[in-house]
Amino acid sequence: MSEQDTTHFGFKTVKSEEKADLVADVFHSVAVKYDLMNDLMSGGIHRLWKRFTIEVSGVREGQTVLDIAGGTGDLTAKFSRLVGKTGQVVLADINSSMLEVGRDKLIDSGYFGNIEFTQTDAQFLPFADNSFDCVCIAFGLRNVTDKDKALSSMLRVLKPGGRLLILEFSKPRNEWLEKAYDTYSFKVLPKIGKLVTNDEESYQYLAESIRMHPNQETLKEMMVNAGFESCRFYNMTGGIVALHRGIKP
C-alpha cells in the first residue's frame, strides 16, 4: 500500500477505500443503543455540548439546516423546532442503520413536517451550491476518510454568510485531565461497550479515532484552508470536546 492510498482507522492503517466500510460496520453495530451509550459514556454531558452548539448556530425561523452525520437526530429535533414550519432541516447520514433509528425516533416524537432524511457521504454532498443557512456535523467528522474534501463540500452547499459548526472530540488542555481521559477512554469505555452493546471493539475504535483526529488549532487551520472565514473554536469540558465555527464568505 502506498502512503497516499492509506488512512487511519483508529490506530490501524488501512486502505482509504476501505475506511468507509469499516466505519459503517461500527455504526451498524452501535446504532440501536447509540443514544443510551452516549448518556452512559458522557454522564449526560453530551446534551450540554449539543445545546451549546444549537445556541451558537444562530438558526432562526424559516432557515435551512443540514445536519450531517445526524444519526439519531438529537440536533435535528432542536433545529426543527427553531426553523419552524417555514424552514427545513435535512438529516443526512452515510449509515442506513443510524438513519433508520433517527427517522423512527423523530417521527415517534412528532418531528416530521419540516425534516428530510437522506443517506449521503459528507465528502460528496448531493445538494446545489448555496443551499443552506447552517451546516452542522456533530461527532462525525473524525469518521470521514478525507476531511478536506468534506470541508470543501460543506463550504459549497452553504449560502454566503452561512455558518459551519463542527462539534467533535478534541485534545484536553490540561495534562492531568488528558491522562485521566486516556485511562477512561481506553480502559473503561470499551468495557461499557461490551456490557451494554456486547461490542467492545467499536468503542475501542471510538477511543482510538478521537486520538487520531486533528486538535483544535489544526482543525481551525483546515477550515481556513478550505475557504471559511472568522474561524474560531470553543473548548468545552477542559478541551475534551471542541466546537468549531466558520462562516462562508
Place this chain on the structure above:
Amino acid sequence: MSQADPAIHTAAVAALEAAANQTLKLDPTAYQRLSVFSGQVFHIDCDQPKFNVYLCPEQSFLRFTAYYDGEATTTIRGSGSEFTKLATSKDPGGVLINSNIKLEGDSAPLIELQKVLSELELDWEAPLVESLGDVLGHQLANIFRALANWGRKAKVNNARQWRDFILEEARLAPSRAEVENFFSANNQLTQQLDRIEGRLRKLQRQLSELG
C-alpha cells in the same frame, strides 16, 4: 463570550429554563399571555453574581439561552439584587428609573413582560393532585394555603406589635405626633429668632446714624 467552560454556563441556563417552564405550566394562561412577546429577545446581564442569559419567549415555551449573536430587543445590566427588586416590584418603570440598572433598547416590552410574569396565577394544587390523587392532593394543598395565610397574617401582626411596643411601651422612639410637634415648635422658634435678629440689626443701624 467569557473564557469559562461554556458547558457549565449552558448547564446553569438549562436548569433555569426547566424550572421556569415547570412553574409557568402551573398557570394555564401563562404561555398564551407570553406568546405576544414571541420573536423578541431579552438580555439579562448580571454583574453580581456574574451571569448572562437571554430570554426568548415562544408560542408555548420560554427559551433561555447562554449565547445569542443577534441584537436583543432589550438589554438590562445590573446586580442580582436590583434584578430581584425589578422582578417583584409593582412599579417596574419606577424601579428602572431609580435604580442603577442600565437599559439598552426598548424598555416597553420589558416592562410589559414583568407585569405579565408578576400577574401569573400559579395553581400549586395541580401537581399535588396529579401525584397524590384528588382527595389527598386537595387536603395537602389546603394545608399549604392555610400555612401561607397564617404566615402573611403573622408578618403583618408582628410588624404592628413591634411598632406598638417600641412607641407605646418601651418608649424607645417618639410617636409621629410628638415628632411633628417638635419640628413645628422648632420652626416657630427659628422664625422668632430671625425676627429678633432683624430688629437688632435695625437698632444698630439707628445707633450708628445717631453717633
